[in-house]
Amino acid sequence: MTETADVVRLLTDALPHATSTDPADLAASRVDQSGWVADGTPLAVVHATGIDDVQATLRIASQTGTPVVTRGAGTGLAGGGCGSAGTIVLSVAGMNRILEIRPEDELAVVQPGVVNGDLNDALAEYGLWFTPDPASRAISSVGGNIATNAGGLLCAKYGVTREAVLGLKVVLADGRLLETGHRTVKGVTGYDLTALLTGSEGTLGVIVEATVRARSRPAGAVSTLGAVFPDAAAAAHASARVTAAGLRPAVMEIIDEKALAAIAAHLGSSGLDGLPLDGGAYLLLQTDGPAAADEAGQAADVLRAAGSDPQVSADDASADRLLAIRRSVHPALAAQGQVLIEDVSVPRSRMAEMFRVIDDISARTGIPIPTVAHAGDGNLHPNFVIPVDPDAPVDASFVPDEVWEAAGELFRAALELGGTLTGEHGVGVLKRRWLADELGETGYDLQRQLKAVFDPQGILNPGTMFPPEAVRPA
Amino acid sequence: MTETADVVRLLTDALPHATSTDPADLAASRVDQSGWVADGTPLAVVHATGIDDVQATLRIASQTGTPVVTRGAGTGLAGGGCGSAGTIVLSVAGMNRILEIRPEDELAVVQPGVVNGDLNDALAEYGLWFTPDPASRAISSVGGNIATNAGGLLCAKYGVTREAVLGLKVVLADGRLLETGHRTVKGVTGYDLTALLTGSEGTLGVIVEATVRARSRPAGAVSTLGAVFPDAAAAAHASARVTAAGLRPAVMEIIDEKALAAIAAHLGSSGLDGLPLDGGAYLLLQTDGPAAADEAGQAADVLRAAGSDPQVSADDASADRLLAIRRSVHPALAAQGQVLIEDVSVPRSRMAEMFRVIDDISARTGIPIPTVAHAGDGNLHPNFVIPVDPDAPVDASFVPDEVWEAAGELFRAALELGGTLTGEHGVGVLKRRWLADELGETGYDLQRQLKAVFDPQGILNPGTMFPPEAVRPA
Numbered sequence: 001m002t003e004t005a006d007v008v009r010l011l012t013d014a015l016p017h018a019t020s021t022d023p024a025d026l027a028a029s030r031v032d033q034s035g036w037v038a039d040g041t042p043l044a045v046v047h048a049t050g051i052d053d054v055q056a057t058l059r060i061a062s063q064t065g066t067p068v069v070t071r072g073a074g075t076g077l078a079g080g081g082c083g084s085a086g087t088i089v090l091s092v093a094g095m096n097r098i099l100e101i102r103p104e105d106e107l108a109v110v111q112p113g114v115v116n117g118d119l120n121d122a123l124a125e126y127g128l129w130f131t132p133d134p135a136s137r138a139i140s141s142v143g144g145n146i147a148t149n150a151g152g153l154l155c156a157k158y159g160v161t162r163e164a165v166l167g168l169k170v171v172l173a174d175g176r177l178l179e180t181g182h183r184t185v186k187g188v189t190g191y192d193l194t195a196l197l198t199g200s201e202g203t204l205g206v207i208v209e210a211t212v213r214a215r216s217r218p219a220g221a222v223s224t225l226g227a228v229f230p231d232a233a234a235a236a237h238a239s240a241r242v243t244a245a246g247l248r249p250a251v252m253e254i255i256d257e258k259a260l261a262a263i264a265a266h267l268g269s270s271g272l273d274g275l276p277l278d279g280g281a282y283l284l285l286q287t288d289g290p291a292a293a294d295e296a297g298q299a300a301d302v303l304r305a306a307g308s309d310p311q312v313s314a315d316d317a318s319a320d321r322l323l324a325i326r327r328s329v330h331p332a333l334a335a336q337g338q339v340l341i342e343d344v345s346v347p348r349s350r351m352a353e354m355f356r357v358i359d360d361i362s363a364r365t366g367i368p369i370p371t372v373a374h375a376g377d378g379n380l381h382p383n384f385v386i387p388v389d390p391d392a393p394v395d396a397s398f399v400p401d402e403v404w405e406a407a408g409e410l411f412r413a414a415l416e417l418g419g420t421l422t423g424e425h426g427v428g429v430l431k432r433r434w435l436a437d438e439l440g441e442t443g444y445d446l447q448r449q450l451k452a453v454f455d456p457q458g459i460l461n462p463g464t465m466f467p468p469e470a471v472r473p474a
Numbered sequence: 475m476t477e478t479a480d481v482v483r484l485l486t487d488a489l490p491h492a493t494s495t496d497p498a499d500l501a502a503s504r505v506d507q508s509g510w511v512a513d514g515t516p517l518a519v520v521h522a523t524g525i526d527d528v529q530a531t532l533r534i535a536s537q538t539g540t541p542v543v544t545r546g547a548g549t550g551l552a553g554g555g556c557g558s559a560g561t562i563v564l565s566v567a568g569m570n571r572i573l574e575i576r577p578e579d580e581l582a583v584v585q586p587g588v589v590n591g592d593l594n595d596a597l598a599e600y601g602l603w604f605t606p607d608p609a610s611r612a613i614s615s616v617g618g619n620i621a622t623n624a625g626g627l628l629c630a631k632y633g634v635t636r637e638a639v640l641g642l643k644v645v646l647a648d649g650r651l652l653e654t655g656h657r658t659v660k661g662v663t664g665y666d667l668t669a670l671l672t673g674s675e676g677t678l679g680v681i682v683e684a685t686v687r688a689r690s691r692p693a694g695a696v697s698t699l700g701a702v703f704p705d706a707a708a709a710a711h712a713s714a715r716v717t718a719a720g721l722r723p724a725v726m727e728i729i730d731e732k733a734l735a736a737i738a739a740h741l742g743s744s745g746l747d748g749l750p751l752d753g754g755a756y757l758l759l760q761t762d763g764p765a766a767a768d769e770a771g772q773a774a775d776v777l778r779a780a781g782s783d784p785q786v787s788a789d790d791a792s793a794d795r796l797l798a799i800r801r802s803v804h805p806a807l808a809a810q811g812q813v814l815i816e817d818v819s820v821p822r823s824r825m826a827e828m829f830r831v832i833d834d835i836s837a838r839t840g841i842p843i844p845t846v847a848h849a850g851d852g853n854l855h856p857n858f859v860i861p862v863d864p865d866a867p868v869d870a871s872f873v874p875d876e877v878w879e880a881a882g883e884l885f886r887a888a889l890e891l892g893g894t895l896t897g898e899h900g901v902g903v904l905k906r907r908w909l910a911d912e913l914g915e916t917g918y919d920l921q922r923q924l925k926a927v928f929d930p931q932g933i934l935n936p937g938t939m940f941p942p943e944a945v946r947p948a
């Protein structure tokens with residue numbers, strides 16, 4: 001084992017322009033948007049500006065057996081990109097150039113640090129669109145979207161990030177450069193390493209370039225509907241009827257009673273566009289494409305038959321007001337305390353049951369768990385609200401044990417309903433202890449062996465996805 | 475190494491109902507739809523009727539170090555499922571039950587031997603649809619579709635098979651049962667083994683059950699357009715303009731001049747619905763969904779601006795006549811000789827160049843290479859027509875060396891244009907010698923190591939995908 005001082009000197013010698021040991025830099029690399037703060041302080045942050053920098057960093061890391069945490073925009077929600085004691089933080093945020101846009105091939109080639117929203121702004125000039133649409137799209141990077149196989153609001157209709165990635169350049173643990181995939185929609189030569197690396201959370205390699213699909217934007221205006229139901233289970237049933245009617249809204253979101261009450265408290269009734277928010281749950285739909293208005297009309301009929309009185313909007317201003325209610329969830333909850341945002345998915349048909357399980361757990365434990373859901377794909381975000389002193393420093397232990405116990409109960413319930421413990425945020429550090437429960441012994445065993453093929457020393461993002469003891473450094 | 479007689483006895487003892495050494499059975503297992511005939515005769519065919527049978531077979535195979543070739547409907551086009559000397563052929567064709575259809579979750583659970591068309595017939599009763607649409611859909615099995623990540627005509631709009639698979643049950647080389655994926659659209663717990671196994675051509679495990687997406691069928695009638703262009707390159711340019719106009723036809727096919735001439739010779743002018751087939755190339759489009767007619771009208775405008783005079787059809791009968799021209803390609807070519815169907819993909823913008831490369835190779839070598847293409851995704855099928863004595867027995871060597879040399883030239887050209895040597899058929903036995911050219915040294919090396927994780931003895935489908943010397947039995 002090389003001394004840590006030697007590692008820093010090797011980095012500084014090889015990458016004098018890129019290596020930082022500035023305490024503010026080191027501190028900033030320890031956190032992400034989950035509220036997680038990593039234990040201890042990393043050795044250094046390398047601000048890579050190109051593939052060469054990444055390769056040089058990984059060569060030093062593998063030669064010295066030093067762990068590397070790759071970090072993009074730092075908007076993760078699972079603690080997966082946070083620099084801890086003894087690690088090199090490899091930031092690719094500065095690799096943020098769009099290298100190509102090819103309208104005729106419906107693709108773009110980007111560096112990993114390009115922000116999703118910036119890519120979409122550039123593509124919009126060509127009438128094109130990168131469909132992955134995480135709620136963080138204004139601040140999250142495409143590399144991070146790929147590393148977590150990010151979801152978002154539009155997945156039921158437009159797919160997850162995996163379906164938008166055609167090919168990757170990836171620096172392996174030993175510094176070699178791997179190229180995967182194609183500039184074509186089809187391609188079945190060998191195993192699909194592009195898909196395997198998508199969602200691998202920095203544990204198999206470092207994404208340094210991506211060829212992504214750029215689709216034509218749907219033609220015409222969107223139509224937006226908002227409807228209030230007595231409770232989230234009723235809204236879930238209504239959303240299931242929309243799907244069963246063969247309709248495929250671009251957006252279909254549920255805000256449960258507790259989350260809606262928090263929004264009402266936060267915005268006041270004037271911010272709510274006249275919606276009757278006293279005690280109900282909110283279902284928000286948006287249709288797009290050439291038949292948007294027609295589909296919205298059919299969806300409104302379904303919602304009326306399910307007992308609600310939907311507001312339908314075909315103009316951008318009123319659509320924005322309806323969507324603003326959904327966008328207010330997190331600010332409204334953050335005003336009440338520190339929030340642990342959970343992320344289970346269940347089959348659509350079990351969504352109402354999952355809402356009830358969450359209510360039960362909340363009632364039994366006394367922990368408020370206001371919940372929102374991407375209803376089209378059964379992805380629920382239960383938000384554990386933890387009252388904190390706003391003036392106290394946040395640290396790694398902001399989530400008390402009893403909250404994790406309640407979250408564990410919720411994960412097990414999701415698995416029992418045929419679901420998963422993370423729909424779109426990733427396992428990261430925060431959910432690794434439940435990984436084996438979902439994968440089963442055979443799957444867990446295989447996944448550890450796959451990790452070892454890419455990273456025999458166990459230096460890539462150790463502690464993320466797998467518990468540290470499962471991936472021992474050589 | 476166990477004696478082969480012992481292997482057959484072990485199989486017969488363990489699976490008396492399923493094990494066959496009938497010479498007709500053994501002979502039938504040596505071929506697929508590519509025309510390939512494997513060298514030698516397999517030891518036995520196991521006609522599995524359930525997961526237990528598959529596990530028992532693989533336990534015997536791994537205990538005795540015997541290679542196993544998994545086989546579904548036998549409709550492959552790359553020689554990947556053909557039983558050769560010394561192998562056990564594990565047929566899952568008899569595992570053909572649809573286990574669940576869940577309209578509310580838009581999914582179905584099937585055994586691997588279910589024929590694609592049969593699944594779609596069953597789903598149609600619910601207004602649902604399994605979107606993978608290989609030309610073989612009436613005869614190919616869902617397990618085979620998944621094992622090859624099958625493509626088809628609809629991929630530019632509806633995606634490849636990978637995007638329709640939610641989860642798998644897979645028997646590993648040692649007989650253990652692995653479960654991957656979810657009953658949900660989203661799910662990012664651990665590495666995406668479902669995607670890794672999709673397209674793995676029987677080299678990582680045996681698919682024994684699949685949970686697949688079942689989407690709502692697009693509403694309304696389809697619209698169909700057919701247009702003649704001076705040559706395939708002109709048709710390719712026109713199809714690129716359709717894409718560039720933001721239109722996304724469900725089907726967009728090109729039939730080049732030589733293929734169209736063969737169809738004209740085969741069908742006679744009466745079968746051609748009055749199309750002027752003298753010397754041109756044919757572009758066929760079909761739009762679907764609620765705006766089908768409108769999109770077809772816009773596409774017709776684009777094609778007219780590109781210099782053709784499209785026929786537009788909105789009724790099923792005339793649409794069928796236009797599509798029948800596309801469906802006649804293979805019967806028309808088969809009437810001229812033995813056909814090696816190739817399968818390159820290139821970026822859409824390079825399709826016209828690829829058509830010219832194919833013409834050049836054909837002119838230089840004197841080998842007729844009539845070509846059809848899925849134009850929406852740049853996937854070309856150059857058909858090498860080899861005159862044969864129809865009465866002579868077909869054997870493994872039906873493709874002469876000079877044809878393989880020409881095919882190799884074509885593959886290299888596709889790679890140089892940013893494409894791939896197989897868009898949808900798979901590597902199989904027939905294209906393994908070019909695998910490393912496309913993957914590069916680092917990729918090839920990693921893929922071999924991944925194979926070794928799943929199959930340390932190298933008993934799963936040896937000779938498929940990797941050259942035999944690359945995967946040595948332990």
